[in-house]
Structure formats: C-alpha cells, structure tokens
Amino acid sequence: MVTDPSRPIREVEDWVSITVSGKKFANHRRLPTAPLWGTLPLLNPRPLNLRIASIASRFRGTARKGRAMGRPPRGRPSRGKQRIEIRYIEKDESRQVTSCKRRTGMFKKASELSTLCGASVAVVTFSKAGNVFAFGDPSVDAVLHCYAPLRQGDGAAPAPAHVEDGDAPSREELNAVRQAAEQTKAQVKAEEARMRDIAGKITQAKAGRQFWWEADVEALGEGELPDFARALERLRDNVSRRVNTLLSTTLAPPAVRRRRSKK
Amino acid sequence: MARKKVKLQRIANDAKRRTTFRKRLKGLTKKASELATLCGVDTCLVVYGEGEAQATEVWPSVPEATGVLERFKAMPQLDRYKKMTDLEGFLKERIGKLLEQRKKARCDADESETKLLLVEALDGRRVGLEGLTIEQLTSLGWMADARLKIVNERLEKLRGQGLLPSTTAGYIHGY
Secondary structure: OOOOOOOOOOOOOOHHHOOOOOHHHHOOOOOOOOHHHHOOOOOOOOOOOHHHHHHHHHHHOOOOOOOOOOOOOOOOOOOOOOOOOOOOOOOHHHHHHHHHHHHHHHHHHHHHHHHHHOOEEEEEEEOOOOOEEEEEEOOHHHHHHHOHHHOOOOOOOOOOOOOOOOOOOOHHHHHHHHHHHHHHHHHHHHHHHHHHHHHHHHHHHHOOOOOOOOOOHHHOOOOHHHHHHHHHHHHHHHHHHHHHHHHHHHHOHHHHHHHHHHO | OOOOOOOOOOOOOHHHHHHHHHHHHHHHHHHHHHHHHHHOOOEEEEEEOOOOOOOOEEEOOHHHHHHHHHHHHHOOHHHHHHOEEEHHHHHHHHHHHHHHHHHHHHHHHHHHHHHHHHHHHHOOOOHHHOOOOHHHHHHHHHHHHHHHHHHHHHHHHHHHOOOOOOOOOOOOOOO
C-alpha cells in the first residue's frame, strides 16, 4: 500500500467493536495488505498519513479541511472564539461555514426557547444556493398553519397547541435525548483532553533526544534515514515476536491441559 | 455565557418563565438578524408565546417575514421538507453529529497513544514490550511498518538520485 499524501483518510471505526478473529478486517478495504497485521486487532485502524498529508498540503498551498480560515496556533485545536463584525461575509468559504454553524446554533436556541418557555417557534432560513432550512416546534407546519397573514382569511387563526401526538415523543423522552447529547459532548471533550495529555507526553519524550524519531520523515537527513529504518525494522520484529508469544500463551494451554488429563 | 446551568425543561415558576421568554426571544431575534446580515440570506422567525393566539414575535417584520414564508410555500414540497426539522429530529441530528465527533476524537487519541509508544520504544524505554495489550502491540507494529515504508520509499528515491550509496553492492555512485 502506498500512502497517498493527497488523501487524508479518516476511517471512523469504533475500535471497541474490533474482533480478535480479525474478521472485520478481511473486508476492510483501506487497510494495508501487510499480511502480519491484517488479521490482528488494531487499536487505531487508520493509515498513518495525517502528518504527511498536512505537510504535503502545506507545500502544495492547499488548506487542510477544517482550517480553511487560517492555521490555528500550534497546539490549539481551533482559533477559539473570535469577535466578528456583523457585516456581509465576502469570502465564499467562510460565509458557507458561518451560515451552517450559525443556523445550527440558532435552531438550538429556538429549541431551548420553546422547551423552557412552552413557546411555539418556527424559523425559516434560505441559503445562498436557494435551499431552505426550517426548524419548528411543535413543527413548522403547525406554527405556520396558525400564522394569520398566510391563511386564506377563513376565520380566526387558532393558537398553535402542543398536541400530544401519539407517535411524537413526550417531553420526558426528548429530555432524555437532550441529556444523552450532553453526555456525548462531555465524552468528546474527555477524548480531546486525553489526546492533549498524550501529546504533551510525546513532547516530553522527544525532548533532549539525539534523534527526532518522531520527526517528519522529510526532515530527516539522508544519513539518518538508514539508521531510522533499521531501528523501525528492529522494533517491528520485536513487536511481532512479542505478539506471537502472547498469542501462543493465550491459545495453547487449554489443549495441552486436555491432553495431560487423558493420561 | 454559563452563569448557572439551566435544566432544559419547562420552567415551572411563572414569573421566571416570562422573563426567560422575553430575554431568550430577544437573543433569538439577534441571532436571526446576525445570520441574515453575515450570510446575506432570507430569514424569518415566528414565535407564539405560551397559549397565545397572536404571534408574539415576527421577525424581521410582518410584511418581510410573510414574503419569506411565501417564498418558502412556493417551493416544491420535496425541497421544503428536505431540511425541515422539528425538535425530535433536531436533537437526533445533534446526537449523531456528536457521536461522530466522539469517534473521531477517540481515534485521534488512540493514534496519539500509539505514537507515544513508538517514541518510547525507539527510545529504548519499552524493554520486552511488557504490559501492552495485543491491540496496542498490533497498532504499534503497524505504525512502525507504515513509517518504515515511507522511509524506504524515500531512501529509494534518494538512491535513484544518486545521493546515497546503494547498500546492495552495485553501481559506483558518482558522476
């Protein structure tokens, strides 16, 4: 498998679901065909080209996805909250991103308003491309149905009632969904924190070392590369030896015991 | 702006609920106005307070909002409903997005963990590779393998350019 630097691949496989038999990976197209590793469970089943991709894109002048508005400071996941002037955004990319984010945020606020205060809300937004996005509680139709200027003038408009529809989830169920969302959000934060923690440890481990083992391969000088290659080979062999040891000790004993008891 | 965490359920206290309603309605209108200005898109907002028969708030103004809604109504049904959500749908979408984020974050963190192992192992600080699970070992070996491939590719390229002596005895490098 040749790592293609122009394609930052991101496979989202939940590693908890990986089975030891490796059956999942038989069908996994993106994995390298290295026979040794193809059948064993992986901690992070993703081609290692994030680093290379970012370097390559830097040389080619393309921005990595998610950093369209400029590189964040090193060590920071994003640019953080920025004060922005309320004026039409000229740049297409930024405008698109902003509209998406703000739309979601606005829907969220609208949903909170309706839940907290028992109000009926309808928000309708268009996009530059002409698509419509609408949010409504209890539903867009329900609210607009009562909106007088749109009615054909046939009598008084009713008040939008939060009807207890048999199919619709109750307030309690929705609340539970909300809680689950908050919980997942907390988990995301936890994982990000874990990664920052590990990144710190990596920096510590690299400090004061003679060779930047971790360094961009491109940056290593020609003299260092062969040493690095040898070290990697040694490590890989050690790892495979260790894996075989572990596998043999976990798999062999039952058979051996059975044979002994036959005596 | 989190002074106190608010429980997301209907506020029992009547007075509090009315105040919150006014405040949040103001905030929502502000957001709508910002969105409309920043992105130059038609937006409208219709809010009925609890039990109200008349719309408590229509933004930007009744004629403008009605215009937007007429445009909305004029769209073919499929396009209208494609991106229409109610509370349930919106919350489910949100959870879906968060789950994706969590997966990605977990993946990144796991990869970082493997990187750390690699650095430590190359540093000679993981004698015998004790105490590592099969998953960790496999990922470690896989990462080492991947890097090795990159290094070898680069070596091949350099050898091809004549910048390195070929390890396999062969040509005399030079000009």
